[in-house]
Structure formats: structure tokens, C-alpha cells
Amino acid sequence: MEVGQMQRQWMDYTKSLFLEGYLDGQFLQLQQLQDDSNPDFVAEVVSLFFEDSERLLNDLTNALDQKCIDFKKADAHIHQLKGSSSSIGAERVKNCCIIFRSLCEEQNIDACIRCLQQVKQEYFLVKNKLETLFGMEQQIVAAGGSIPKMELSF
Amino acid sequence: MASGSAASSSSSCSNWVMENGDVPHVLAVDDNLIDRKLIEKLLRNSSCRVTTAENGPRALEFLGLASDKQNNLGTGSKVNLVITDYCMPGMTGYELLKKIKESAITKEVPVVIMSSENIPTRVNECMEKGAQMFIQKPLKQSDVKKLTCQLMNCKG
Numbered sequence: 527m528e529v530g531q532m533q534r535q536w537m538d539y540t541k542s543l544f545l546e547g548y549l550d551g552q553f554l555q556l557q558q559l560q561d562d563s564n565p566d567f568v569a570e571v572v573s574l575f576f577e578d579s580e581r582l583l584n585d586l587t588n589a590l591d592q593k594c595i596d597f598k599k600a601d602a603h604i605h606q607l608k609g610s611s612s613s614i615g616a617e618r619v620k621n622c623c624i625i626f627r628s629l630c631e632e633q634n635i636d637a638c639i640r641c642l643q644q645v646k647q648e649y650f651l652v653k654n655k656l657e658t659l660f661g662m663e664q665q666i667v668a669a670g671g672s673i674p675k676m677e678l679s680f
Numbered sequence: 681m682a683s684g685s686a687a688s689s690s691s692s693c694s695n696w697v698m699e700n701g702d703v704p705h706v707l708a709v710d711d712n713l714i715d716r717k718l719i720e721k722l723l724r725n726s727s728c729r730v731t732t733a734e735n736g737p738r739a740l741e742f743l744g745l746a747s748d749k750q751n752n753l754g755t756g757s758k759v760n761l762v763i764t765d766y767c768m769p770g771m772t773g774y775e776l777l778k779k780i781k782e783s784a785i786t787k788e789v790p791v792v793i794m795s796s797e798n799i800p801t802r803v804n805e806c807m808e809k810g811a812q813m814f815i816q817k818p819l820k821q822s823d824v825k826k827l828t829c830q831l832m833n834c835k836g
Contacts, residue, residue: 552818559721559821567721575714605767609796610714613818 529671536662537674543659548652553615557676569663572656575614579649582607583642590639600638601630607645618648704831705729705757709739709764709776710794715817719763719794722819726828731757736771736779739764745783759789761831765817766795766802774806781810792827794819 527535543549560567582603589600608623622645629637663673706728708719716732723730733739740746742757762780766773773793780786790812795802803814812830815823 552820555818555820556718559718559725564721571714571717574717578713602769606712609712609817612796613712613714613718615818 529666529669532662532666532669533671533674536659536666537676539659539662540676543655547617548655550615550617552613554676556614569660571614572660575610575616576653578610579607579619583646583649586642586645590635590642595633595635595638597630597633601627604630611649616649616652619645619652622648702760703727703729704760704828705731706761706763707731707733707739707742707757707759709733709736709762709768709773711735711765711768715765715819719819719824722821722824723763723828725821726824728761728828731759735768736764736773736776739776740779743780743783743786743789745779745786761790761792761827763792763794763815763827766793766806767797774802774809777806777809777811790831 544553556568556571586600586603586607589596589603604623604626608620608627611617611619611623622641626638626641626645629641666673704727706723708716708723708730710716710719710732711734713734716734720730720732731742733742737746739762743759743762744757762776764773764776768776771779773795777791777793780789780791787810791810792813792815793806793811794815794817796817798814798816806814813827815827
């Protein structure tokens with residue numbers, strides 16, 4: 527595949543992620559921060575997000591597994607996850623977290639456990655999508671091309 | 681010190697005025713690692729020098745206001761702006777704001793509060809304690825540009 531084709535494929539894939547609600551405008555903010563002095567900025571931030579989120583999801587799983595659930599602690603973890611997913615533009619994860627928080631407030635154990643499954647699902651989905659996207663970017667750069675700048679016009 | 685030689689006496693943001701050619705030094709406080717990385721990049725993109733702190737006590741230490749030291753003028757680092765998250769475990773951004781405004785060394789330093797929740801009572805209580813601005817998260821480049829423009833150039 528030649529570079530132009532790869533770039534178009536990248537653009538189409540990126541657009542689909544926005545249209546399907548995996549990512550929102552905040553992700554574009556991140557992309558706009560990437561420049562020659564910081565060519566891996568998005569990948570770095572997203573990488574931190576992956577590490578941080580997986581830790582939080584583990585902590586949440588443990589928190590909900592206790593005989594006596596500490597909802598305050600669980601809420602604190604969810605607040606963190608909501609914050610970071612919001613900051614990178616992982617819209618679906620963020621929305622799931624918002625729901626989770628209200629369930630935590632209600633102290634509805636079963637609903638919380640189900641919701642945690644949802645959060646995990648959304649997280650792994652967006653992780654997969656972003657890893658695919660970064661893979662495409664690596665191929666473009668390896669072929670000597672550059673990553674196009676996304677416009678908000680769609 | 682963030683300039684006492686204000687450009688205009690009618691300027692309500694005289695605290696913000698920098699000496700020409702100075703690069704603003706901003707202290708960014710946030711317990712969330714991703715947010716720290718983001719705010720740091722946003723500020724650097726607006727030509728600021730950035731120090732990050734992961735909580736209130738570390739921020740106070742950096743400013744020379746650590747509670748176990750008495751009036752340590754000169755051992756604190758000069759900053760031109762503090763930008764802090766509101767919701768942090770232990771010391772909140774609000775409590776940090778109060779401590780900064782209560783100290784003679786730092787009370788002139790503008791403090792900006794960030795929060796994911798735009799709760800009017802929260803905003804009011806921060807503004808009442810002397811916060812310069814309340815910004816909603818997630819932060820965007822335009823938010824930071826607005827901030828640093830005020831910091832660098834208060835010419836109306």
C-alpha cells in the first residue's frame with residue numbers, strides 16, 4: 527500500500543472512531559498538541575491512560591469483591607477514571623463512568639458490578655481501536671509519510 | 681514578584697502583568713497523572729515554564745509554605761501562576777487556594793481552579809477566596825491561551 531492510501535485509510539478510521547462515539551473532540555485537542563518537538567505526544571498520553579486505567583479497573587474489581595464494599599473508595603477510583611477518560615477524549619468510557627458513579631451513590635451492588643463489566647468492555651474496545659490507529663500511524667511514518675492533521679469538519 | 685509595576689491602575693488584573701520578556705513560571709497541581717501531562721503540554725505550548733505537583737502539600741512545599749517551616753521567605757520558588765484541580769484527596773484545590781491567599785509571600789500569586797464539575801456554589805466559594813478563574817475540565821488549548829494572555833499582557 528502506498529503512503530497516500532495509508533493516510534486516507536487512517537483518516538477514514540479516525541473519522542469512524544468519532545462518528546461511533548469512541549472518541550470526542552478532546553482527542554482532537556491531543557492531536558493538535560502533537561508537533562515536531564513532541565511527535566509522540568498522543569501515544570505517550572494514551573499509553574499512560576492505558577496503564578492508569580488498568581490499575582484503576584483492577585482496584586475497582588477488588589473494591590467490589592469485598593464482603594463489605596467501600597463505596598467511597600470505589601467512587602474515588604471511578605472519579606479518576608472518569609477524569610482521565612474525559613481528558614483524552616474516550617467518550618464511551620467516560621459516559622460509563624458517569625453512570626457508575628450514580629450507581630455507587632445508590633450503593634446498588636449488583637448494578638455496580640454489571641456496570642463495571644460495561645466500563646471494562648468500553649475500555650478494552652477503545653484500547654483496541656487506539657492501538658489499531660497507532661499501528662496505522664507507525665506504518666505511515668515507516669513508509670516515509672506524515673500523519674494528516676484532522677479537521678473537525680465531519 | 682509577579683509585577684507590582686502594573687501597566688494600568690484601572691487594571692483589575694495588575695497581578696498578572698509580567699515583566700517584558702519573562703517566561704511565566706506556572707505551578708500545576710493535579711492528582712491525576714494524565715491531567716498533569718496534559719496541562720504541562722498545554723502550558724508549554726503557551727510558552728510557560730511548568731512545574732507540576734501531585735497534591736496540595738507538595739505544591740505548598742514548592743511555594744515555600746510547608747507547614748513545618750515558619751515563614752521561610754526565599755526558600756520557596758517564585759511562580760507567576762498556580763493552576764490547581766479542585767477535587768484532590770487530602771487537601772482540595774479550594775484548601776490550597778486558601779493557604780496560598782493566606783500567606784504574605786504568596787497571596788499576590790493568581791490561582792486558577794480547574795474542575796470537571798461546574799457547580800455554582802463551588803465556583804462562588806473559590807472566587808470569594810480570591811481565585812482568578814474557574815476553568816472546566818477537560819482543558820483545551822483555548823482555555824490555556826486565554827489564561828496566559830492575561831498573565832503576559834494586560835493591555836485590555
